Amino acid sequence: MTVLVTGGAGYIGSHMVHALADAGESVVVIDNLSTGFSAFLPESVPLFIGDAGDENLVEGVIAQHQIDSIIHFAGSVVVPDSMRDPLGYYRNNTMTTRSLLNAAVKGGVSRFIFSSTAAVYGNPDQVPVPEIAPTRPLSPYGSSKLMTEIMLHDVASAHGMGYVVLRYFNVAGADPQGRCGLATVGATHLLKIAVEAATGQRAKIDVFGTDYPTPDGSCVRDFIHVSDLVEAHRSALSYLRGGGQSVTLNCGYGRGYSVLETIEAVRRVSMRNFAVAYAARRPGDITAMVADTGRLRSLLDWTPRFEDLETIASHALAWEEKLFRERGGLPRQAESA
Ligand SMILES: NC(=O)c1ccc[n+]([C@@H]2O[C@H](COP(=O)([O-])OP(=O)(O)OC[C@H]3O[C@@H](n4cnc5c(N)ncnc54)[C@H](O)[C@@H]3O)[C@@H](O)[C@H]2O)c1
Ligand SMILES: O=c1ccn([C@@H]2O[C@H](COP(=O)(O)OP(=O)(O)O[C@H]3O[C@H](CO)[C@H](O)[C@H](O)[C@H]3O)[C@@H](O)[C@H]2O)c(=O)[nH]1
Numbered sequence: 061m062t063v064l065v066t067g068g069a070g071y072i073g074s075h076m077v078h079a080l081a082d083a084g085e086s087v088v089v090i091d092n093l094s095t096g097f098s099a100f101l102p103e104s105v106p107l108f109i110g111d112a113g114d115e116n117l118v119e120g121v122i123a124q125h126q127i128d129s130i131i132h133f134a135g136s137v138v139v140p141d142s143m144r145d146p147l148g149y150y151r152n153n154t155m156t157t158r159s160l161l162n163a164a165v166k167g168g169v170s171r172f173i174f175s176s177t178a179a180v181y182g183n184p185d186q187v188p189v190p191e192i193a194p195t196r197p198l199s200p201y202g203s204s205k206l207m208t209e210i211m212l213h214d215v216a217s218a219h220g221m222g223y224v225v226l227r228y229f230n231v232a233g234a235d236p237q238g239r240c241g242l243a244t245v246g247a248t249h250l251l252k253i254a255v256e257a258a259t260g261q262r263a264k265i266d267v268f269g270t271d272y273p274t275p276d277g278s279c280v281r282d283f284i285h286v287s288d289l290v291e292a293h294r295s296a297l298s299y300l301r302g303g304g305q306s307v308t309l310n311c312g313y314g315r316g317y318s319v320l321e322t323i324e325a326v327r328r329v330s331m332r333n334f335a336v337a338y339a340a341r342r343p344g345d346i347t348a349m350v351a352d353t354g355r356l357r358s359l360l361d362w363t364p365r366f367e368d369l370e371t372i373a374s375h376a377l378a379w380e381e382k383l384f385r386e387r388g389g390l391p392r393q394a395e396s397a
Contacts (some may be wrong), residue, residue: 062086062125063297064169066112066160067133069096072175072231076131077105078292080311088125090118100240110149113156115163122167129171129300130164131293135205138248139179139344142201153204155254165219169322171300172212172223173293178282178310178337178349180206180227187280187316187384188352191227191308192367198344209308223357224296226289227239229312229351233372234379241286241379251373254323255380258330265334267319272348278319282312285366285375297359307359312351314368324348328372329374349391 063080067073068089073096080087083100088106091098098107106125112134121127135153136142142149157174164172179202180195197203199263209225216223234241234249242252257265269275292311317325323336356362366372 061129062088062127064088064090064118064121064127065133066090067096067135067175067308069093069107070099070100070133070141070330071242071244072286072289073133074100075134075217075235075286077101078239079243079287079294079395081105081288086122086125088127090121093280095137095242095244100243103383105345113160114157118160118163119167123171127174129297130160130169131170131173131297132160134173135203139199139201140248142204143344146200149200149204150177150207153201154207154211157208161212161215164221165215170221171297172216172221172295173300174208174212174223174225175331176209176225176227176308177202178227178229178234178312178351180209181349183346184349187348188314188350189310189336190352191310191355198346199346209386213306215273222300222304224306225308226292226296226302226311227283227308229284229310229349230290231286231289232283233287233366233375235287236366236375237384238378241376241383242288243383250281250319250322251326251376252380253375254326255330255377257334258326258332258377259380259382259384262327262336263335265323266337268339270320271341274348276318276320279345280316280318281322282314282316282350282351283322283369283372284312285372288364288366291364292356292360292362293363303361307355309356309359310351310353310355312353313364314349314351314353315367316348316371322373325369325373326377329370330369330377337342
């Protein structure tokens with residue numbers, strides 16, 4: 061039984077591939093390297109450089125490697141880019157998955173795990189947000205993922221495929237062994253920006269909005285360590301292998317931290333008092349987004365190991381320091397746009 065990981069050279073996918081290989085699973089990767097890095101993959105894992113929507117490629121890999129499960133990370137992930145280029149997002153998220161599913165059905169793949177996002181909820185009526193909350197995405201990114209969820213449900217029902225949709229909240233941190241982490245140039249994630257400031261690559265970090273109706277006025281997010289997130293995928297795979305019903309699950313810890321608390325955690329672990337500036341709200345930001353994790357915790361055999369925000373921040377920092385050293389210690393991008 062071999063697992064195909066699409067987008068396995070990306071931030072989350074590379075952690076997934078290491079976790080599967082560490083567990084002795086047979087795994088292969090398809091990635092077009094548009095934002096991924098082949099260097100983050102274990103040498104033992106075959107990498108097919110190509111598009112996850114290339115049906116000939118996928119059908120060939122499924123047949124050659126006797127793929128029975130697919131974990132599908134490949135896609136485009138930047139919310140503001142999706143506002144500028146909606147059709148690009150519907151193509152690379154929704155249409156690519158349609159082609160991938162077509163190849164999976166033809167190849168008799170019986171299990172499918174899909175990377176979705178809390179962005180499908182839009183502005184939630186209640187926090188923590190349960191999976192049954194209304195889905196009202198505010199961006200083409202969120203819509204492209206929601207459309208894919210619906211398509212996957214229909215395809216799986218028609219063809220006897222089991223699936224787990226995982227709606228990630230805010231993914232952060234890096235491999236505790238330092239093998240992989242977030243390396244995307246120009247990434248906009250809060251913790252990434254904060255560790256770039258802590259390593260002197262940025263003069264400051266902007267806090268987008270301090271007048272939200274939250275305890276300290278900044279937005280609140282539920283950060284999940286990338287290693288715990290990939291363990292949820294491994295548990296989802298075991299669940300499907302054990303005959304579990306198809307399901308949609310939130311992936312977070314169910315605990316919110318404000319933007320200011322998060323920046324303070326990075327200041328503490330780095331022991332660097334980098335500058336923090338108060339800036340205007342960022343258009344489209346949701347005030348508070350925290351997962352109701354009841355379903356995840358009850359259905360999957362999942363015990364998170366890195367729930368503490370300082371642990372997440374310290375792993376993100378260690379990874380950023382490594383990247384910075386390897387890039388010759390030179391600032392590689394302008395301070396926040
Ligand atoms: N990072 C987050 O906070 C977050 C939150 C919610 C959901 N997600 C989802 O998780 C998945 C992985 O995100 P990530 O943060 O690791 O992003 P990433 O950009 O680091 O990884 C995406 C990977 O997919 C590859 N790729 C993109 N389009 C492809 C295609 N058509 N064919 C083959 N390969 C392709 C890229 O080269 C890259 O290696 C995405 O589907 C994303 O929407 C991420
Ligand atoms: O320099 C920064 C960067 C971020 N923020 C704030 O930090 C919070 C979190 O912002 P992120 O960009 O890190 O993440 P989002 O909550 O916007 O999440 C969106 O982007 C994520 C990846 O970045 C996931 O894709 C997620 O599903 C999607 O909803 C927001 O209030 C944002 O305004 C700042 O104040 N300053």
